[in-house]
Every structure is written in C-alpha cells, then in structure tokens.
Amino acid sequence: MKILLIGSGGREHALAWAISGSPLCDQLWIAPGNPGTAQCGENVVLDIADHAAMISFCKLRGIDLVVVGPEGPLVEGIADDLTAAGFKTFGPSKAAAQLEGSKGFTKELCAEFNIPTAGFGRFSDAAAAKAYVASQGAPIVIKADGLAAGKGVVMAETLDEANDAIDMMFSGGLGTAGAEIVIEEWMIGEEASFFALCDGKHALPLASAQDHKRVGDGDTGPNTGGMGAYSPAPVMTKALEDRVMAEIIAPTLAGMAKRGMPFQGILYAGLMITAEGPKLIEYNVRFGDPECEVLMPRLKSDIVPAFLAACDGVLDAFDLRWSDEAALTVVLAARGYPGTPEKGSTIRGIDKAEALDDVLVFHAGTKQGAADLVANGGRVLNVVGLGKSVSEAQKRAYEGVDRIDWPEGFCRRDIGWQAVKREQG
Incomplete structure (x- = not known):
C-alpha cells in the first residue's frame, strides 16, 4: 500500500515508526514531517491547510490510505475532502471533529446523552461568565471553546485567577479559540x-x-x-x-x-x-x-x-494485541515553553540515547540545520523507555535523556511519579 501520513510532531514520528513497520506499507510519505519521520519514509513539503494540494498529491502518487495525525486539519474538514475525492482516510469528518473543536459542543452532547462529566456553563461574554464564577466560587476551571494547542485551559484556584483567565480569553489572548468559553466545576480525582x-x-x-x-x-x-x-x-x-x-x-x-x-x-x-x-x-x-x-x-x-x-x-x-511491558516518555522542551520557546539551539547526542537498549527517541519540534539538528518548536524531543514496570521504563527514559547534549532544553524529572509510587507500595 501507498500511505500518506499528515502531520509533523512527535505523534506523527511515532505513527510513522509504527506504519513503516507494517508488511502492508510499500511506501510512506509524511506531510510535512520532521527529521525523525524522514527515517521512516519520505517527507514531502505540502501545506496541509491546502486541501486541493493534498488531493493532487494523493492522485499523483496513487495513495491508498491517508492517516491524519493532528486535530487542526480534521476540524477544518480534510477527511471530508479527501474522502469525497475517493481516498480512504483515517480520521473523523469535520462535523464529528467538533468533539475536539468545540468544548461547548461536547458538553452539550454529554448533557443530552447522560454522559458523566463536570457541571458547566457556556458563555460568549465576560460579564455573564464572571457572574457565573462568582456564583460557583473557586477553585474552578476556565476553558477556551476552540482549539488552543493545549493551552486553552486555566485551572483557577482563586476568583481573581478565574476572572483574569476570562479577560485574557475574551480579549483575544488565545485568538478565535477564546471567542466562547466553557466554565466547569473543579473535579477531584x-x-x-x-x-x-x-x-x-x-x-x-x-x-x-x-x-x-x-x-x-x-x-x-x-x-x-x-x-x-x-x-x-x-x-x-x-x-x-x-x-x-x-x-x-x-x-x-x-x-x-x-x-x-x-x-x-x-x-x-x-x-x-x-x-x-x-x-x-x-x-x-x-x-x-x-x-x-x-x-x-x-x-x-x-x-x-x-x-x-x-x-x-x-x-x-477486529482485535489488537498489546505488550505487557510499560512505556514512559519524557518530553524535552525548549527554554521558554509553554510561553515563547527559544528556537535554533543545537541538539547533539540523540544517537547515544538511541544506542541504549529499550530506548527510543521521537522527534517533535526539530529541524535539520546546515550542520546539526536544531530546536524548532516548544516540545522538541520525546525520549521513550520500555521496561517490565513503569519504574524500569522511567529509569531507562531518563538514562536516554541524560545522554542528549542540549543545554537549552529542559524536562520534568518526575514523569510517572504516580505509577512509581503505586509500584513501590
């Protein structure tokens, strides 16, 4: 089969790694991909927002299956357009993608079909939102309705924090994603x-x-x-x-x-x-x-x-088989993330990490420079460890992290702490 994978992050490198190992995959293209996906198939420079260009590429290459990695193209209807053009596409329609594209849509669906979720209110103006917060009290959760790259949720522990989040979203701090907001009860668990x-x-x-x-x-x-x-x-x-x-x-x-x-x-x-x-x-x-x-x-x-x-x-x-092993990944991020990440710093030593047994490195925000690999995003690398337990997988992942030479990067040193605590009794 000829397969096209859409996306450029760590998720897409992991998917490219899995797809390229399939006996059914004869050729794999990744649009636009990253230096890591280039090890699994051929990266192609395509604007994934240009659906006509995507369709033209699929026709030119005789694509048998398109796999859409990120949410943005799905919310914009890429699956509908590819399917209408005759290409088998893995990913929901634009209408179905509202489950992620609009938090308000999902909350209304939960209310209609009795799906357990947090109590909520849906608002399109700051005054009504602040009045609701005042009536509910803090802590409380403020969410932008639309896509905000994982940054559209504020866990407000005080009323002031909640009101600041409301002002930030309605003043355009998250672009159009915050034109409408959802306010939820703070769940414990x-x-x-x-x-x-x-x-x-x-x-x-x-x-x-x-x-x-x-x-x-x-x-x-x-x-x-x-x-x-x-x-x-x-x-x-x-x-x-x-x-x-x-x-x-x-x-x-x-x-x-x-x-x-x-x-x-x-x-x-x-x-x-x-x-x-x-x-x-x-x-x-x-x-x-x-x-x-x-x-x-x-x-x-x-x-x-x-x-x-x-x-x-x-x-x-259909059924799937899973390994009994645990896997743990540590994200290496660029200094400044989740605000404005510093780009362009040199990354070395990935090969030393990958030389370890049961360690994988998936690229996310990297770019091939003239001589070296450089950081080109907020979340830059994913270092994965495998083991018989989460504790063992954690140990291996951090061994991999410590072999990577990137002073401008940082990571959390406690990934998996809840599971490790359970395993240690």
Whole structure:
C-alpha cells in the first residue's frame, strides 16, 4: 500500500515508526514531517491547510490510505475532502471533529446523552461568565471553546485567577479559540487517558495512558501540551475500562450517530477518576501527544489493518494485541515553553540515547540545520523507555535523556511519579 501520513510532531514520528513497520506499507510519505519521520519514509513539503494540494498529491502518487495525525486539519474538514475525492482516510469528518473543536459542543452532547462529566456553563461574554464564577466560587476551571494547542485551559484556584483567565480569553489572548468559553466545576480525582478506535458504530478499546500537563515537577506551573506520559495507567483497571466503554464511549458513539455525524477514527477521552466513578474531562479526536509515543511501542499488532478496519466499518470483528511491558516518555522542551520557546539551539547526542537498549527517541519540534539538528518548536524531543514496570521504563527514559547534549532544553524529572509510587507500595 501507498500511505500518506499528515502531520509533523512527535505523534506523527511515532505513527510513522509504527506504519513503516507494517508488511502492508510499500511506501510512506509524511506531510510535512520532521527529521525523525524522514527515517521512516519520505517527507514531502505540502501545506496541509491546502486541501486541493493534498488531493493532487494523493492522485499523483496513487495513495491508498491517508492517516491524519493532528486535530487542526480534521476540524477544518480534510477527511471530508479527501474522502469525497475517493481516498480512504483515517480520521473523523469535520462535523464529528467538533468533539475536539468545540468544548461547548461536547458538553452539550454529554448533557443530552447522560454522559458523566463536570457541571458547566457556556458563555460568549465576560460579564455573564464572571457572574457565573462568582456564583460557583473557586477553585474552578476556565476553558477556551476552540482549539488552543493545549493551552486553552486555566485551572483557577482563586476568583481573581478565574476572572483574569476570562479577560485574557475574551480579549483575544488565545485568538478565535477564546471567542466562547466553557466554565466547569473543579473535579477531584486522578486523571487518565483512554483511547478507543471507532468505525462509526463500533468501538475497540486501546491501551490506557497517563500524561503530565503541568510544566513543572510536582505538577506545578501552567498547563502545556504535555510534558510526558506512560502506559499502561495503573488506575485503569479492567472494571474501570468496562465502565468507561459503557458509560462514556458507547453513548458518545450512539449520540453522534443519532445527530447524523458518525465518528470514525481515534476517540481520546481525557478522564477524571472520581469517587463516583469515571467522568469525561474532554475529548480529542486523534491520538494524544505525547501519549501516542508510549502507545505505539506497546502495540504488538500491525497498526495499518486497524486503520483500514475503522475506515471500512468492521471493527466488531477486529482485535489488537498489546505488550505487557510499560512505556514512559519524557518530553524535552525548549527554554521558554509553554510561553515563547527559544528556537535554533543545537541538539547533539540523540544517537547515544538511541544506542541504549529499550530506548527510543521521537522527534517533535526539530529541524535539520546546515550542520546539526536544531530546536524548532516548544516540545522538541520525546525520549521513550520500555521496561517490565513503569519504574524500569522511567529509569531507562531518563538514562536516554541524560545522554542528549542540549543545554537549552529542559524536562520534568518526575514523569510517572504516580505509577512509581503505586509500584513501590
């Protein structure tokens, strides 16, 4: 098969790594890709916002399957346009991608179909939003309705912080993403990431993971796109997984189908495991990043038939096998992230990290300079360790981190702390 993968981050490097290992993959192109994906296939310079150009490339190369990595193109309808042009495309339609593209849409869906989630209000003006916050009290959560690259959530511990977040969003601090906001109750519990492969009618549970959103050790500082992750998540027992499928995933699929927008692709449920049970924090409509970087190394099955089964609506007769090993990834980020990252600094030593047993390095925000690899984004590298336990995977990941020579980079040193604490009793 000739396959096109759309995207350029760490998630796409992990997907390219998995897809290129499939016996079904004859040729793999990545648009636009990064220096890491270039090791798995051929990077192509395409503007992924130019759907006509994407279709022309698919026609020119005779593409058999398109896999869409990031959420932006999905929310903009790339899957609809490619499918209409006759190309099998893994990823939801523009209508179905509203599950991530609009937090308000998802909250209304939860209310309509009795999907457990935090109490909320939806607002398009600051005065009403502040009045709601005053009535609810703090702590409270302020969310931009639209896509904000993982930076659209403010965990406000005081009323002043909440009002500042409201002002920031409505004054354009997050662009059009903050034109409308959702305000939620502050849920208490442990977070987990749950993934389901969907074909519009059926859902196949994938492995669980936990990520670390805060920039600093001890889960401190502002939210980011994710500073690390591990899989499996010990909190996600089989009984809990069954509840999530029955109470959250299944009614979501049924609700979307009833609305005439069946969901096909990856449904990523960000969960809070509360005293009452699992509740939905939010949906993403693609593999998480950095969660994808720990899921792909644990997947023993071929990923390409799984994508095809989702596209063809036959997941009810499909299954996937997962390694019992744990995987843990540490994100190396550029100084200044999650604000304005410093770009252009030289990165060395990746080969030394990759020389270690059970260590992988996935590129995210890198660029090939004239002589050396350089940083070209906020989250720059993902160093993955594998092991019989999360503790062992953590040890190997940090051994890999310490072999990389990049003084301008930083990382958290406590990724996986909750699972390690559990394992140590």
